[in-house]
Amino acid sequence: MSENEELSYSAAIQEASKSICRFPLIPVEGIPLRSSIANNFDAISAFCPDSSDLLIATYPKAGTTWTQEIVDLLLHNGDAEACRRAPTPVRSPFLEICYPPPIPSGLELLSKMAPPRIIKTHLPFQLVPAGFWEKKCKAIYVARNAKDNVVSYYHFDRMNMTQPEPGPWEGYIHKFMRGDLPWGSWYDHVKGYWEERDKRNILYIFYEDMKENPRREVERIMRYLDLSLSDDIITRIVELTSFTAMKENPMANYTCVPTRVYDRSISAFMRKGEVGDWKNHFTPEQSAEFDADYQRQMKQADIPFRTDVMSDKQTVIPRSLLVPIEGILLEDHIAEGLEAVSAFSPHPSDLLVVAYPKSGSTWTLEIIDLLLHNGDVESCRRAPITVRTTFLESTVRLRSKSGLDQLKELDPPRVIKTHLPFQLIPVGFREKKCKTIYVARNPKDTLVSFYYFHHMNKTCPEPGTWDDFVRKFMRDELPWGSWYDHVKGFWEERHKRNILYLFYEDMKENPRREVERIMKFLDLSLSDDVISRIVELTTFKNMKENPMANYTFLPNEIYDQSVSKFIRKGEVGDWKNHFTAEQAAEFDEDYKKKMKQVNIPFKTEF
Template identity: 70%
Template sequence: MSEEEKLSYSEAIKKAYASVSRFPLIPVRGIPLMSLIAQNWDTIWAFRPEPSDLLIATYPKAGRASCPVWRIAQPLLHSLGKSLDLLKEMDPPRIIKTHLPFQLVPPGFWEKKCKAIYVARNAKDNLVSYYHFDCMNMTQPDPGPWEGYIPKFMRGELAWGSCYDHVKGYWMEREKKNILYLFYEDMKENPQREVERIMRYLDLSVSDEIISRIVELTSFKNMKENPMANYSWIPAAVFDQSISPFMRKGEVGDWRNHFTPEQSKMFDEDYEKQMKEVNIPFRTLI
């Protein structure tokens, strides 16, 4: 997006949210979604992708690990999905990002056998990141105090629904739908290895030099300084980064700075119940 486009988009956002601060959530097929999305649901569900389109899915604040996909795919995939109207005007192949849980992804993606990449993050760090995001995101319901936010997360009472159901939904369908399932912690531990995995999945062949450059450009430090990644161009009426930056820490294990021992124990016990039917290899530390 050019500086002129960012300015224009920023002004449009200011106008759109001039009279409303925090929108309510509206359930769509049992999943709480932001009202603007819920009101547009029929159009979203009917969207028909092209077979060459790439879907990138994450639960909110599962980490910016999906960004290497853009750097890898840049030679072939030249359009980032913005609004649905803009998307329809773009020529395929397109990169389309979503936070929708698996069951709400428009069926056209699977009917057309589109490739899809899912990025997951351990639940404790995901919760912490989502809490800080909800504090600064003026378009989502007020998160309230930290101690009250934990049970909301556990019950799936946040935008996009349950984190547990989200990660399980894509995990259980990954082989049938040819979904590349990635972990944020793996990206942090060995970014080059994960970039190479993405490259193979997309059937792209690039030099070691380009892979190294991708790893460098998508490091948390560089992305935090990149306006396209840190959303510093979004007006404070929407993202108030004086409360918390959009890209805050990007660490694995930051949950230890937020959970009390009692909260951690309560969360772990609930996690075991919620995730007992799957064995997804999450790591809370690396």
């Protein structure tokens, strides 16, 4: 689009600005919409898209403009100039928007564009024109946590002179909770698309994930659009869509809208773009009331929202110190919270997955999640593994919520991971007779993997040299204590405590057999085709490439995957590339001494 056409769009808004007012709300099928939209809704509802059109849907102020810019750059191979051909609302029309003439409505702009078109909407799922689903159009939905969303919407309503008067902050929160704002209930909005995401080919993404790891989410969108761009182009797109670059981009920052309509002396259209800014607005009382209402309205939904993420600007976290608890060495931040962990009361339907570190926990958790979701890959890519399953003893040192806080927000049955030895497991798991899966890996390969993990995990204690680390392992001086006591503790209790005891080596040798064992233990019955799909989805190669399982969602300040990948080799027998003949002999002698009273069938090679 030419510069003159771009200016004519701005000029049209300027010309109509005297007719602009804070439009009242009129309900459409129970959803409050601005009167200018409600009065034209028959035409909006009748819109017939082309099957190649892409719909970008969000609740207002949830990351719409950001996503529109990412998509436009992906479709133009990262060409910044091509994506500055016109303002965002011209390049990617707002389906339902209607303003006084001569401002073109969304429908008018779309009528002049040839497919494929990028179409924005804030309509809840039930009000989206049926043609989008009949034509099987692709749709991207962006969801933002409720607290940051309400803060951003409040400031937007203050500066946007077409929105109803927001009133004071205290009252605005209650309007949000009641669903009395334009485009209705945030709760129903995010749930509506979540529930339809699998049936309707909807890519459901989270604003917080985009902030935490923008490259990963750009790549997800790229794959969804069946595109393949080079790493350099993806890097450029990530840079061009950073908050700073977007805020300074006149084709994306809505400076095309005159101050009479968007009063930027009150608030910028792109204000902060932070995760967790809600903490600067909610009082403790407001937060408590909001949280209680959230629990009530979202209790039937399992949508993994986060109200905080690890920021690139945060200070590098120092390596942990080790503290003994009942003779077991634990990282200091975990030791501090262990009393609360010990008091945790599970539900009888909860599933506990236990392993000594680097023994196959993530692999097993992914298998379980796929089994519980009938092999549906999209369901199991709904969120990172740390959100889909809960690490019982984890703390806020590395995550936005502790494991215990995360569990409070989830309804049973829950999949709960732990590295705690048997004697430190909360007694509630035994009292409630919860099912437990234990994964054991031979000590030599476990040691090698744990060594590399210590190098890449910048919060673990300093590993020292390889020789030092071998001796720490043999002396039980690593986090979570003695490998020997760990594997023996669960082995000795496996028959009394409803524990399925698995071996990493068996999972590598015959993954289908072990997947079927887990399935039967969980009292599930899946078809052969679904089992085959699960085995394929959880191969080492697929796990390593799965951004929801490979821990690339954690920043490099925590997991520096340039040092070593979280999912590194996954081989049985890799220890031979690390142990000297003398180390292996000394290790074997120590193993025989510590394990002579127990007959656990470990394999160190096939």
